Every structure is written in C-alpha cells, then in structure tokens.
Amino acid sequence: MTGIPDITLSSGCMIPVLGMGTTSGPIPPLEVVESAVINIIKLGYRHLDTASFYQSEGPVGCAISEAVRRGLISSRSELHVTSKLWCTDAHHDLVLPALHKTFK
Numbered sequence: 271m272t273g274i275p276d277i278t279l280s281s282g283c284m285i286p287v288l289g290m291g292t293t294s295g296p297i298p299p300l301e302v303v304e305s306a307v308i309n310i311i312k313l314g315y316r317h318l319d320t321a322s323f324y325q326s327e328g329p330v331g332c333a334i335s336e337a338v339r340r341g342l343i344s345s346r347s348e349l350h351v352t353s354k355l356w357c358t359d360a361h362h363d364l365v366l367p368a369l370h371k372t373f374k
Contacts, residue, residue, distance in 0.1 A: 274314070285350045289317030293324035300329045307333035311342050311349075321354040322372055 276284040290310045292303055303326045307318065311333070320326045330351065337343050359368035 286317040292326040303329035
C-alpha cells in the first residue's frame with residue numbers, strides 16, 4: 271500500500287489520512303491483534319488507532335516492537351498511533367493514571 275496522502279494537523283505534524291483501527295466488535299484474542307498489526311504494517315499502514323477500552327494497546331506495542339525487530343520499520347517514529355481517553359477515565363483523579371497506562 272503506497273501513496274496514502276498525509277494531512278497537516280494544527281500542530282504542524284503530518285499524519286496519514288488513512289489509519290487502521292485495532293478492534294471491531296468483540297475484543298479479539300491478543301495474539302490476533304498483534305498478528306493483524308504486523309500484517310497491516312507490512313501492507314504499508316503507518317497510522318494505527320487504539321484505545322485502552324479496546325484492550326489492544328499492549329498487543330499494538332508488542333507488534334510495533336516485532337515490526338522493528340523484523341525490519342518492517344526502522345523505528346517507532348515511522349508510525350502514528352492514536353489512542354483515546356475513555357469517558358469513564360475523564361474524571362480529574364483518573365486522567366493522569368489513564369494516560370500513564372496508555373503511554374506505557
């Protein structure tokens with residue numbers, strides 16, 4: 271997959287217009303998520319979408335590490351990973367712990 275156009279964000283950062291979601295419907299087994307992410311990186315996707323609610327952040331991170339190990343990408347910096355603060359974590363005492371968990 272080549273030729274995916276980029277969009278410029280208000281920050282000036284360029285991000286691919288087309289991204290790949292990491293879950294749909296029931297939460298798949300973690301190894302399925304990891305395998306799917308490796309395969310979409312092979313296809314050329316460079317924008318991944320996840321959320322703590324999807325329970326896919328860990329497998330996405332493992333897949334990224336594996337993609338670097340296999341030489342599919344040279345570093346994590348080649349990817350744009352979008353995650354979300356879920357509404358149940360949007361309370362003043364829960365925001366920072368939720369963000370730290372996502373960044374882990």
